[in-house]
Amino acid sequence: MKRRSESIRDKLLPAGAFLLILLIWWGISASGWVPEYMLPSPVDVVKAFAADFPNLMSHAWVSVEEALAGLLIGTALAFLLACGMDRFLNLEKAVLPLLVASQTIPTIAIAPLLVLWMGFGVAPKIALVVITTFFPIAVGLLDGFKSADADAVALLRSMGATRGQVFRHVKFAAALPYFFSGLRISASYAVVAAVISEWLGGFEGLGVYMTRVRKAYAFDKMFAVIFLVVIVSLVLMRLVTLLRAVSMPWARKERKEKEV
Amino acid sequence: MKKAIALIAGLVMILAGCTAACAEEGLKEIVFCLDWTPNTNHTGVYAAEALGYYREAGLKVTVVQPPEDGALLMCAAGQAQFAVDAQDTMAPAFDREVPLGVTAVAAILQHNTSGILSRAGDGITSAKGLEGKTYATWEIPTELEMIRYCMEKEGADFSKVKLIPNNITDEPAALAAHQTDAVWIFYGWSGVAAEKSGVACDYWDFASLEAELDYYTPVILANNEFLEKDPETAKAFLAATAKGYEYAIAHPEEAADMLIAGDTTGSLRDARELVVASQEWLAARYKADASGWGRFDPERWNGFYGWLYRNGLTGRDLSGSGFTNDYLPEE
Numbered sequence: 001m002k003r004r005s006e007s008i009r010d011k012l013l014p015a016g017a018f019l020l021i022l023l024i025w026w027g028i029s030a031s032g033w034v035p036e037y038m039l040p041s042p043v044d045v046v047k048a049f050a051a052d053f054p055n056l057m058s059h060a061w062v063s064v065e066e067a068l069a070g071l072l073i074g075t076a077l078a079f080l081l082a083c084g085m086d087r088f089l090n091l092e093k094a095v096l097p098l099l100v101a102s103q104t105i106p107t108i109a110i111a112p113l114l115v116l117w118m119g120f121g122v123a124p125k126i127a128l129v130v131i132t133t134f135f136p137i138a139v140g141l142l143d144g145f146k147s148a149d150a151d152a153v154a155l156l157r158s159m160g161a162t163r164g165q166v167f168r169h170v171k172f173a174a175a176l177p178y179f180f181s182g183l184r185i186s187a188s189y190a191v192v193a194a195v196i197s198e199w200l201g202g203f204e205g206l207g208v209y210m211t212r213v214r215k216a217y218a219f220d221k222m223f224a225v226i227f228l229v230v231i232v233s234l235v236l237m238r239l240v241t242l243l244r245a246v247s248m249p250w251a252r253k254e255r256k257e258k259e260v
Numbered sequence: 261m262k263k264a265i266a267l268i269a270g271l272v273m274i275l276a277g278c279t280a281a282c283a284e285e286g287l288k289e290i291v292f293c294l295d296w297t298p299n300t301n302h303t304g305v306y307a308a309e310a311l312g313y314y315r316e317a318g319l320k321v322t323v324v325q326p327p328e329d330g331a332l333l334m335c336a337a338g339q340a341q342f343a344v345d346a347q348d349t350m351a352p353a354f355d356r357e358v359p360l361g362v363t364a365v366a367a368i369l370q371h372n373t374s375g376i377l378s379r380a381g382d383g384i385t386s387a388k389g390l391e392g393k394t395y396a397t398w399e400i401p402t403e404l405e406m407i408r409y410c411m412e413k414e415g416a417d418f419s420k421v422k423l424i425p426n427n428i429t430d431e432p433a434a435l436a437a438h439q440t441d442a443v444w445i446f447y448g449w450s451g452v453a454a455e456k457s458g459v460a461c462d463y464w465d466f467a468s469l470e471a472e473l474d475y476y477t478p479v480i481l482a483n484n485e486f487l488e489k490d491p492e493t494a495k496a497f498l499a500a501t502a503k504g505y506e507y508a509i510a511h512p513e514e515a516a517d518m519l520i521a522g523d524t525t526g527s528l529r530d531a532r533e534l535v536v537a538s539q540e541w542l543a544a545r546y547k548a549d550a551s552g553w554g555r556f557d558p559e560r561w562n563g564f565y566g567w568l569y570r571n572g573l574t575g576r577d578l579s580g581s582g583f584t585n586d587y588l589p590e591e
Contacts, residue, residue: 037360038337112427120425201425203399214329215400216352217360 040220045227048220055209056228062204064232066122066197067190070129071236074186078134082141086171087163092142103135107193111200125197125205132193133186140182144175177251180244187236191229287320288493293331293340294323298523299449300538301368301478302344304546304553306522307515308504317496325525332481336360341486342497344368346477347564347582348402354582355574361484364583366498366554367476368505369448369545374477375465376407377454378442379435385462387469388416393441396426396434402573403444409571410469432457446477448545452538475564476556482587491587498554499589505546505553512539554588 029041085092114124148171198207213221335343353360378384387410408418428434432454454461467474508515516539547553562579569577
């Protein structure tokens, strides 16, 4: 019984904080302290969202497709690279510092170059999502492989397990929680990366929509699209959590056992 | 350690000295927000600064660059007293329930010197030539409507133009590489660059196809609250700026060097030849046929805003709004 009330409280607190911020925001706009071009009223934002809904959805769909494609390719690349680095220590030594350095390249600097190299289609957009999303997953996986219980590895080896078997039964399972932590971070970046890439040229997508409404000085629409990006990113992160629960049923069971 | 202390003490003294000196002289601080990186449209401001016109007028002018497309907003928000924009891109700022608080106070160039650049021999010597060709667009509704209008006026079909996104920075090179067949340029910079590039190009401009498209680009705009509160400072700034542009008209080469020297981004340093050529081309066009630098012809301003309204680009008829000649020096 106690657990249930706790879980209700856990949900009420953020909802309450959100409502409070919304109320303060509305109060500030209604009082006229801040002109509408600096901060449109939440009522106007909701109206803009509703009025432009079909248009927003068609742009959102394009961005989501780019984000998902990029996330998928990024995950696959990260997986291959992490496996390679785990298997060959020299590869890790050679590549890991470069990977870390690559993460310090500002997105806004590389995006126009990608458009230059790959043209105006979806390719440079997906590429930018891949670049931003694959690093947290690769590093997470690598740490995960390393976290595998050395005794368990030794035991399986002594029983004549092949490298592949050790990988499948010990390392892979050990790495899963790390993988999902990385994937969650990447999912939260994916949509933003797609949007940024769309600023640099294109005809569709939330980034293109943003550029258009900015040039039209339509601030209510600008805020509406910002909220949409937030919502889409949260949904994507939620999906990762669900995927984690489905792929690692034992994790839930273990947690329950611990709590009891 | 001692050296470091001496250095810091020295710096503090220099800073204190400046603050004291600036305060003593009672200079008024003006922030001037460019529309883009420094270029030959801005020369008058750099010349006025280099020649001490602002200081003489009791002003301390700081030139800043905007966040993307943000000059007008920075000015409306009061972060800059003056900013550079253009009559066409300003229209959405006035076409709303509560117009943004800015007014165009001076025309940097008298006429619209923008048009369409294409490879020579492709036959895009007029609007109708765009039929069946590729055009790199910024996707601004006004831009596309102007092209559609000019094409239809010549009996051509706009829907047969292939549109691609425009992220071109070097127009003649992009044309030579067949990245696009046609692209919108501002002749004072890109047209002059094309002449120097050796790529044979064709060019036509909107103003010559339709008088109503001869709008003002670029313009200097000012924050309304500032204009109301301190009209004298606004007038002093524009008078000094006008003198700067008069100087640039009379001495293109010297003015070009002042622009290059004043450009803190350093983007012009390696392009002196182009800057001078551009400056020489613009010298005759800053003031052109106007009675004084910066003056708006209300008929021409309103003509374009009327055109926007009639063609459905603004929801309100903006004729008569958004500009004033009141802060320019007397004729």
